[in-house]
Amino acid sequence: MNIDDCNDAATDAPEPGVAERMESAVRGYYGETLHSSADLKTSACCTATPMPEHLQAILAQLHPEVKDRFYGCGSPLPPALDGATVLDLGCGSGRDVYLLSSLAGASGRVIGVDMTEQQLEVAERHRAFHAKSFGHARSNVEFHLGDLADLAALGITDASVDVVVSNCVMNLVPDKPRAFAEIFRVLKPGGELYFSDVFSDRRLPHELLADPVLLGECLAGALYLEDFRRLLAGLGVVDARMCARSPIALTDAAIERKMGFANFESVTWRAFKLPLEDRCEDYGQVATYLGTLDEYPHAFDLDDHHHFETGKPLRVCGNTADMLSASRYAAHFRIDGDKRRHFGLFDCAPPAVGKVAAPGAKASCC
Numbered sequence: 536m537n538i539d540d541c542n543d544a545a546t547d548a549p550e551p552g553v554a555e556r557m558e559s560a561v562r563g564y565y566g567e568t569l570h571s572s573a574d575l576k577t578s579a580c581c582t583a584t585p586m587p588e589h590l591q592a593i594l595a596q597l598h599p600e601v602k603d604r605f606y607g608c609g610s611p612l613p614p615a616l617d618g619a620t621v622l623d624l625g626c627g628s629g630r631d632v633y634l635l636s637s638l639a640g641a642s643g644r645v646i647g648v649d650m651t652e653q654q655l656e657v658a659e660r661h662r663a664f665h666a667k668s669f670g671h672a673r674s675n676v677e678f679h680l681g682d683l684a685d686l687a688a689l690g691i692t693d694a695s696v697d698v699v700v701s702n703c704v705m706n707l708v709p710d711k712p713r714a715f716a717e718i719f720r721v722l723k724p725g726g727e728l729y730f731s732d733v734f735s736d737r738r739l740p741h742e743l744l745a746d747p748v749l750l751g752e753c754l755a756g757a758l759y760l761e762d763f764r765r766l767l768a769g770l771g772v773v774d775a776r777m778c779a780r781s782p783i784a785l786t787d788a789a790i791e792r793k794m795g796f797a798n799f800e801s802v803t804w805r806a807f808k809l810p811l812e813d814r815c816e817d818y819g820q821v822a823t824y825l826g827t828l829d830e831y832p833h834a835f836d837l838d839d840h841h842h843f844e845t846g847k848p849l850r851v852c853g854n855t856a857d858m859l860s861a862s863r864y865a866a867h868f869r870i871d872g873d874k875r876r877h878f879g880l881f882d883c884a885p886p887a888v889g890k891v892a893a894p895g896a897k898a899s900c901c
């Protein structure tokens with residue numbers, strides 16, 4: 536196989552006709568083929584990871600039809616959302632939108648975007664039900680039918696959104712560089728992208744995109760992890776943090792035969808719209824979590840290697856200090872030190888694959 540036959544999403548816009556074919560296949564899969572999560576052929580589009588208890592309590596309030604048509608691969612539901620404007624890309628039938636609706640509260644706003652009419656019909660049908668469940672005088676939720684790679688066409692303006700989330704969607708999008716560029720256009724400075732998706736450990740052959748099941752099951756369009764980093768770097772987003780990862784089992788024999796040469800994972804990422812450095816630099820800064828995020832009184836995990844115990848100072852690099860002091864997390868951290876004195880590269884490393892930093896581990900960074 537020639538390298539040119541593989542998806543190199545860091546640089547590729549789709550060839551003529553490919554985008555239209557992919558979009559039509561995806562609409563067919565999510566609008567007609569699938570009727571509930573039980574129809575999926577692999578675990579790719581359906582997370583087995585349990586949700587934190589406080590989210591499970593909200594989940595219990597959701598309408599069964601919305602829950603039945605959940606096709607996500609993670610729980611991209613960050614804290615500190617009260618009053619925030621949150622955008623869910625590829626919201627489907629709205630499970631995460633409604634969880635976010637409760638988390639953002641009556642003064643918040645949640646915008647769901649999806650291109651499949653049947654999915655949005657389900658989501659729309661239960662708007663009043665959820666407003667009532669959450670005690671909102673009027674719904675704080677709105678849905679837009681359209682392409683998430685063209686948010687401008689939906690009237691979503693520059694720097695208007697606090698948090699963008701997405702759950703198992705970006706793999707389905709033909710023009711990934713354009714989609715991520717749109718995300719960082721609409722985010723406010725200091726805003727956060729927090730999303731879960733399927734990733735592969737290698738570039739995948741283009742021809743797999745023509746198979747509607749491999750595409751629809753969120754496999755054929757999965758980004759190679761390193762190309763994802765390159766794609767973001769090309770947009771000036773140089774320090775995305777991995778928050779969670781779990782392997783995906785290809786449980787269908789026919790799919791395994793076609794895709795078994797690659798390994799797939801569901802990964803949750805956090806990336807801020809901030810002018811960060813491409814390496815972690817040491818300015819002698821220290822961050823202390825104040826324990827004030829609702830539902831996280833004892834500790835907060837910024838990513839898979841920053842576990843902040845309440846009240847315990849942790850040495851951090853300049854990028855981490857900026858993420859914590861120039862975002863909506865600022866009210867929840869004390870940052871000691873500034874960037875006037877530089878001590879060289881920050882001495883740190885991510886944990887080995889599959890391991891998460893132990894609470895109280897030494898200063899760590901990416």
Ligand SMILES: C[S@@+](CC[C@H](N)C(=O)[O-])C[C@H]1O[C@@H](n2cnc3c(N)ncnc32)[C@H](O)[C@@H]1O
Binds near residue numbers: 606626627631648
């Ligand atoms: C795997 S489902 C996930 C749905 C939802 N996030 C969930 O967790 O249940 C993927 C969804 O992304 C939508 N989608 C895919 N590409 C899209 C695009 N370019 N613009 C808008 N929606 C898109 C599909 O219509 C589908 O509803």
